[in-house]
Amino acid sequence: MIRAVWDNIKGLYSLIVGLSITARFLFSPQKTVHYPRKVVDPESLSSFRGPLELTPAADNSAQSRCISCQACVRACPGHCLTVVKGQGKAPIVWTYNFTLCCLCAACVESCPTGALRFSHKVYMVASSRQEMVLDLLSDLEKNAAVAND
């Protein structure tokens, strides 16, 4: 009988301890990042694998390093890349279907010239499937134009 009463008192005390922890955390500062009012620290995104982008060539930032060797196209497990070779080695079409991509880095690691890399775009959104099919050559030119301005 005494034991049962004591157990109940202990049980009630355990609830009070739990509630006091909850109360303490209620008045502690907020830990979450409220997007879009705040964004995460860009340093923590330095290794984040976002959608692919082409690495600009050393001499011309609007030019790609790609030599259209198709190594990435063959390595990709999801068949999400299309590279069409133009006259010479430079590609004329470089399409990347992000809906099929699993961000596995098979293309990045198979590229002999280091023409591919992961971007750090965490806030990318699209309202249709077609918007997820990215033309990386025009993106590269756009980035170069932004950088030159």
Added chain:
Amino acid sequence: MNASNFINPFSIREDEGSFAGDFYTRNFERQARKDSIILNLGPQHPSTHGVLRVLVELDGEYVLRAEPVLGYLHRMHDKMGEVKTPYQYLPNMGRVDYLHPIAWNWAFVGAVERLASIEPPKRAEYLRIISCELNRISSHLLWWGAFVLDLGGVTPILYAFEEREMINDILQIITGSRLTMSYFRFGGVCADCDSRFIKLTKDFIPYLRERLKIYKALVTDNIILRRRLEGVGPMDTDICLRYGATGPVLRASGLSSDTRRNIPYSLYDNFEFAIPAGPSNDCFGRYLIRLFEIETSLQIIEQAIESLPDGPILIDKAPKANYKLPAGESYFAVEGARGQIGVHLVSDGGKNPYRVKLRSPGFSNLSLFAEAAKGTLLADAIAILGSLDLVIPEVDR
């Protein structure tokens, strides 16, 4: 078609039970008692953690029989292994079990390395151990939150996610992703760690130890939780072994069995850590053993990060997308957060493996549910289901 044989599906009345429902329900109904209710738990019920469907026969609030129905999340991972080269198949491993992807990475990479006799460098082995144990902690933390959520405690999962996000931040530095990681490569790992990774990991270990004390005060000592779990769903060692259950479920039943000790792989032999066997074989025992395993993993990470050697992280001429496996077969087992993960690889020397068989611990652990749930209250059956730590993508593969 003979008109008398034709059954109009829209004209089925409730009393024509034999025609209603799908194959599993009809089969299950056949052995049902007259006065019982048959209930479908899931496939889209929050407490079934994904798309598990459990058929239960109820007498009032007591479960007479239970039968899990699988396959709602079957993605043919075994078959995909046969139509892709090993290198292309590797990212699949992160998707089999999204809570402990690095252990699956390891099981497949280990099987390939064993078949091709590749020895990864020492630094890579250390990085593998650190990342795998960090990932194990994050898996256990999510389980802890979700399990208490199943039992009706909504707050603790928010505490668990705070630490889980920190682990995700740490693992993102080396793996590049936060959930379906594909970090291992044949003969090493894909990225080296930097000073930021080491600093964050070292800071995280004492922080989590402090937080575990809060977990204990907030949840483990809570009288409501203890009354819900103590003595519910006992599973003895015998039945665990018969169903092939591994991991915390088997250890809680009293058998100190862990792949990291039984079939030592990598450099786990070099580290000091205890393999606890549970204090009790009920839901509360399984709960305690997982919390204890977080501490075990912290010990391993602490030792590994102190003695992290320098050197390369990937062997020279590591296998790439066009790599052909030598003919033969191999099996590699690792200890995942839910038990023994095994990959059986058969190759005929061609471009793609001949067969990839994935052994997932969740599948075997789930088989115990039908046995353990018999005669319990429905709410206790949910507690048993939660205590098995099921990840349905892994069960279905």
